[in-house]
Amino acid sequence: MLKRLRENKSAQGTLLALPTTIWLFVLLIVPLFLTLVVSFGGRSPDGNVIFKFTLDNYARLIGFSTDCAAGQSTCFDPLYLQILWRSLTLAFNTTVLVILLAYPLAYFIARANPKQRSTYLFMVLIPLWTNFVIRVYAWMVLLRKEGAINIIIGTIAHWLGFNFVPLEMLYTPGAVLVGMVYEFLPFMILPIYTSLEKIDNSLYEAAADLGANASKTFAKVTLPLSMPGVVAGTILVFIPVMGTFIVSDILGGRQVILVGNLIQRQFLDARDPAFGSAASLILMVLTLIVTYFYTRKFGFGEEIVAA
Amino acid sequence: MNPHRRAPLVRLAAFLVYVFLYAPIIGLILYSFNASRTNVTFEGFITSFSENTQMDGSLVVSSPCGPFHWYCDLAKNDDVMAAAGNTLKIAIIATLISTIIGTMSAIALQRYDFKIKPFSQLALYIPIVIPEIVMGIGVLTLFSQLFTWANTAFNLSGDARLSMGIATVTISHIAFMVPFVTLVVQARLQGFDKSFEEAAMDLGANEWTTFRRVTLPMILPGVLSGGLLAFTLSLDDFVITFFTNGPGSTTLPIYVYGLLRRIITPQVNALSTVWILVVFLAVLALHILQNRESKERA
Numbered sequence: 001m002l003k004r005l006r007e008n009k010s011a012q013g014t015l016l017a018l019p020t021t022i023w024l025f026v027l028l029i030v031p032l033f034l035t036l037v038v039s040f041g042g043r044s045p046d047g048n049v050i051f052k053f054t055l056d057n058y059a060r061l062i063g064f065s066t067d068c069a070a071g072q073s074t075c076f077d078p079l080y081l082q083i084l085w086r087s088l089t090l091a092f093n094t095t096v097l098v099i100l101l102a103y104p105l106a107y108f109i110a111r112a113n114p115k116q117r118s119t120y121l122f123m124v125l126i127p128l129w130t131n132f133v134i135r136v137y138a139w140m141v142l143l144r145k146e147g148a149i150n151i152i153i154g155t156i157a158h159w160l161g162f163n164f165v166p167l168e169m170l171y172t173p174g175a176v177l178v179g180m181v182y183e184f185l186p187f188m189i190l191p192i193y194t195s196l197e198k199i200d201n202s203l204y205e206a207a208a209d210l211g212a213n214a215s216k217t218f219a220k221v222t223l224p225l226s227m228p229g230v231v232a233g234t235i236l237v238f239i240p241v242m243g244t245f246i247v248s249d250i251l252g253g254r255q256v257i258l259v260g261n262l263i264q265r266q267f268l269d270a271r272d273p274a275f276g277s278a279a280s281l282i283l284m285v286l287t288l289i290v291t292y293f294y295t296r297k298f299g300f301g302e303e304i305v306a307a
Numbered sequence: 308m309n310p311h312r313r314a315p316l317v318r319l320a321a322f323l324v325y326v327f328l329y330a331p332i333i334g335l336i337l338y339s340f341n342a343s344r345t346n347v348t349f350e351g352f353i354t355s356f357s358e359n360t361q362m363d364g365s366l367v368v369s370s371p372c373g374p375f376h377w378y379c380d381l382a383k384n385d386d387v388m389a390a391a392g393n394t395l396k397i398a399i400i401a402t403l404i405s406t407i408i409g410t411m412s413a414i415a416l417q418r419y420d421f422k423i424k425p426f427s428q429l430a431l432y433i434p435i436v437i438p439e440i441v442m443g444i445g446v447l448t449l450f451s452q453l454f455t456w457a458n459t460a461f462n463l464s465g466d467a468r469l470s471m472g473i474a475t476v477t478i479s480h481i482a483f484m485v486p487f488v489t490l491v492v493q494a495r496l497q498g499f500d501k502s503f504e505e506a507a508m509d510l511g512a513n514e515w516t517t518f519r520r521v522t523l524p525m526i527l528p529g530v531l532s533g534g535l536l537a538f539t540l541s542l543d544d545f546v547i548t549f550f551t552n553g554p555g556s557t558t559l560p561i562y563v564y565g566l567l568r569r570i571i572t573p574q575v576n577a578l579s580t581v582w583i584l585v586v587f588l589a590v591l592a593l594h595i596l597q598n599r600e601s602k603e604r605a
Contacts, residue, residue: 009419009420010419010420010421010422011421012415012419013415013418013419013420013421013424014415014419014421014422014423015415016411016412016414016415016419017411017412017415017416017419017421017423017424017427019408019411019412020408020409020411020412020427020485020489021412021423021426021427021430023408023481023482023485024427024430024431024433024482024485024486025430026449026482027446027449027478027479027481027482028430028433028434028442028445028482028483029430029433030449031442031445031446031448031449032437032441032445034445034448034449034452035441035444035445035448038448048455049448049452101324101327102324104317104320104321104324105320105321105324105325107317107321108317108318108320108321109321111317118594118597118598122590122591122594123325123328124328125590125594126332126583126586126587126590127328127329127332129539129543129586129589129590130332130582130583130586131542131543131545131559131560131563131579131582131586132543132545132560133545133560133563133564133567134335134563134579134582134583135331135332136567137335137563137567137575137579138331138332138334138335138579139331140567140571141331141334141335141338141576142330142331142334144347146347146348148334148349151348151349182327182328182331185324185327185328186328214314235435235436239435239436239437239438240438240439242438243438243439243440243441243546244440244546245440246545246564250564250567250568260438260440263440263444264440267444267447267550273444273448276444277444277448280440280441280444280445281441283438283440283441284437284438284441287436287437287438288436288437291436
């Protein structure tokens with residue numbers, strides 16, 4: 001038996017890959033399948049799942065409400081569609097802002113001399129490895145009405161002799177956007193940096209020799225060659241933003257409800273796992289569709305592993 | 308030399324992004340020395356030392372620990388210590404298992420051909436392309452259905468009843484950590500010269516000896532950085548833990564999240580500061596190690 005195994009390369013490979021494959025199958029693929037099954041189910045009065053086949057949960061998500069005014073059996077309630085749309089636009093806005101902030105920094109690091117470069121990179125890693133929940137909390141301290149930002153603006157206004165009324169910044173959609181941008185910025189900086197760093201210096205020299213000025217070199221050399229990094233970063237930012245519920249929970253203070261919050265509440269407060277499962281499958285399909293079209297258009301960079 | 312290397316605008320933008328990255332962290336640390344118990348405004352430092360803590364309303368006037376009052380408070384907090392213990396326990400076990408099986412599958416995927424290979428490779432990308440919350444509720448459903456079934460089928464009652472806890476958190480952590488370990492080790496194996504192993508085999512070493520004396524030392528940096536990545540992912544994880552934890556398996560991120568929804572004292576800031584300091588030292592150590600390695604290779 002052992003001797004046969006020693007000669008059978010294919011069996012060796014299977015055996016080596018087996019623990020991981022089984023683990024991933026049982027804990028990633030089986031749960032996804034279960035979620036699909038549950039999403040067609042119903043809810044028992046005590047919050048358990050009743051296994052049956054109904055499309056009610058999906059109908060509810062796209063707006064067919066069963067909770068209507070007197071006399072009607074079905075009516076249109078766009079609440080959940082609004083939540084989906086809000087999450088999509090927030091994820092889009094976050095990604096665009098993150099690209100705009102990450103690009104100059106990644107560019108700066110990539111063009112710094114090698115010795116300083118690792119220090120600059122190190123400075124990006126510290127916030128990245130600081131805990132997610134702590135980073136959201138940090139913004140709470142800054143954005144509060146009595147918080148640091150209002151104090152700083154207030155002091156400057158006082159010097160200049162203006163009358164300043166502290167701004168309400170916490171628990172607004174803007175606070176959620178800032179929090180999301182802050183949370184996911186490092187995930188964009190690293191892949192863009194990786195692709196910028198790969199660009200051979202001789203390309204810049206060639207561009208200069210051929211008479212290109214700074215902006216032309218950027219448009220014709222730097223930007224196209226760094227696109228794989230931007231694509232990888234977009235995937236690393238867009239997908240998690242779509243599903244995150246902590247940022248909106250803490251900085252949005254129940255004012256800004258995203259798909260993530262909707263799903264979380266179905267499992268914990270509302271106790272309707274079937275509806276939550278349907279919402280989470282819609283979320284998954286939505287992100288897969290966006291990612292598919294996006295990567296088909298721009299390619300799937302290997303930079304994703306670098307981050 | 309490229310023409311826009313010293314563009315001042317790029318420098319300014321980079322500087323401002325660094326300010327954006329660090330301002331919240333600095334604010335957080337500053338507020339950990341706050342004299343105000345409610346922690347809404349900064350009321351100055353707790354400066355004077357005395358035998359016991361003196362309070363004036365919500366202000367801490369003096370404390371035996373001076374400005375580090377909230378850090379002393381933190382050390383006395385049993386819940387925090389228990390959460391820190393759980394976090395470490397889960398991270399250590401999950402890292403060990405995911406590093407071992409992740410490295411095995413990386414070797415298999417890079418070196419061997421076998422039937423389920425495309426499936427094994429594809430499964431690795433699931434945690435990257437699917438939002439974490441989808442996986443979180445998936446494993447929650449799996450465990451709750453499994454436990455409900457097992458508890459009724461085997462008539463389990465009392466302490467014997469299966470429920471969410473450290474085990475479910477650890478098992479779930481491994482599932483989303485393994486792909487990252489495998490991808491990192493695989494990347495390392497890609498640039499690896501097979502002739503060393505062939506030479507060892509020609510000299511009469513068997514597979515195990517070859518692996519132990521030749522392959523492992525060469526891929527060790529990759530294995531270590533994969534393991535370190537797994538460790539930090541586990542320490543940092545909120546979403547998966549949120550859906551799979553139970554009574555007695557609260558981790559630090561879950562504990563902090565719980566506090567944020569109740570009363571926030573500067574103790575949260577003290578905890579965050581200690582955490583940031585630990586992260587800083589860990590990243591610094593890694594940074595120095597990597598610098599040394601790249602110097603050796605050069």
